[in-house]
Amino acid sequence: MSSDNRPLSPHLQVYRPQLTSVLSFLHRMTGVALTPGTLLLLYWLAAAAAGPEAFATAQALIGSIIGRLLLLGWSFALFYHLCNGIRHLFWDAGYGLELPDLYRSGWLMVFAACALTLGSWILGYAMRSGAW
Amino acid sequence: MSRRSPLGRVRGLGSAKEGAGHWWGLRFSALALIPLTLWFAASVAVMSGAGYETVRAWAASPLVAGLLLLLIVAVFYHGARGLQEVIEDYVPRKSVKFTAILAVQAASIVLGLTGVLSVLLLLFRV
Numbered sequence: 001m002s003s004d005n006r007p008l009s010p011h012l013q014v015y016r017p018q019l020t021s022v023l024s025f026l027h028r029m030t031g032v033a034l035t036p037g038t039l040l041l042l043y044w045l046a047a048a049a050a051g052p053e054a055f056a057t058a059q060a061l062i063g064s065i066i067g068r069l070l071l072l073g074w075s076f077a078l079f080y081h082l083c084n085g086i087r088h089l090f091w092d093a094g095y096g097l098e099l100p101d102l103y104r105s106g107w108l109m110v111f112a113a114c115a116l117t118l119g120s121w122i123l124g125y126a127m128r129s130g131a132w
Numbered sequence: 133m134s135r136r137s138p139l140g141r142v143r144g145l146g147s148a149k150e151g152a153g154h155w156w157g158l159r160f161s162a163l164a165l166i167p168l169t170l171w172f173a174a175s176v177a178v179m180s181g182a183g184y185e186t187v188r189a190w191a192a193s194p195l196v197a198g199l200l201l202l203l204i205v206a207v208f209y210h211g212a213r214g215l216q217e218v219i220e221d222y223v224p225r226k227s228v229k230f231t232a233i234l235a236v237q238a239a240s241i242v243l244g245l246t247g248v249l250s251v252l253l254l255l256f257r258v
Contacts, residue, residue: 049253052184124180
């Protein structure tokens with residue numbers, strides 16, 4: 001087989017999805033989605049460095065409905081990729097590779113990612129309204 | 133420091149002979165990003181709705197600036213490595229693959245340096 005004609009990835013059209021494969025697929029999707037998300041981080045920092053007017057514009061853009069929706073998506077992608085990344089690190093060390101463990105850590109990870117997303121937004125809104 | 137296993141090295145395992153470095157780079161940056169991301173997310177949530185002066189004072193602390201620099205370096209290193217892995221897996225044409233990886237690396241350097249410059253401006257400009 002020539003080096004140009006090697007098999008790459010499974011044929012998704014004929015592949016029955018399971019929790020394991022869906023979570024693995026989402027890990028890549030969230031990872032890729034997070035890379036344009038870094039632009040938001042950069043914009044926020046650069047605006048703060050540029051001065052009060054630029055920063056006010058940035059805060060208004062991020063605080064708009066579309067800005068918040070994007071931020072919600074990115075925050076979930078971030079926590080998902082973070083939690084599943086920890087799972088990956090355990091696998092790399094050789095732990096948790098049995099099928100029951102994979103399902104247990106998979107559901108735990110989904111729960112943790114949702115909880116972290118929800119928790120950070122509750123914290124953000126609480127700070128915003130001056131509850132603390 | 134090479135982190136390849138002695139057996140792997142002696143057998144010359146790995147197709148491109150540099151895969152172990154890539155593998156470790158992605159994992160090291162992932163490990164660093166666990167505390168850094170949690171710290172950053174918590175900081176941003178706490179400063180939600182805060183004005184310019186609050187954010188400015190926060191970023192003027194050397195500790196915060198240092199952590200932000202670590203975060204930026206780790207984020208763009210990890211992002212470029214991760215995207216490279218995805219490109220290598222899904223782009224079969226060598227010319228397109230090569231160009232895409234090059235573009236990702238160039239973009240991550242430019243964007244990463246933009247972030248570093250912003251942090252330094254926030255730290256040093258009074």
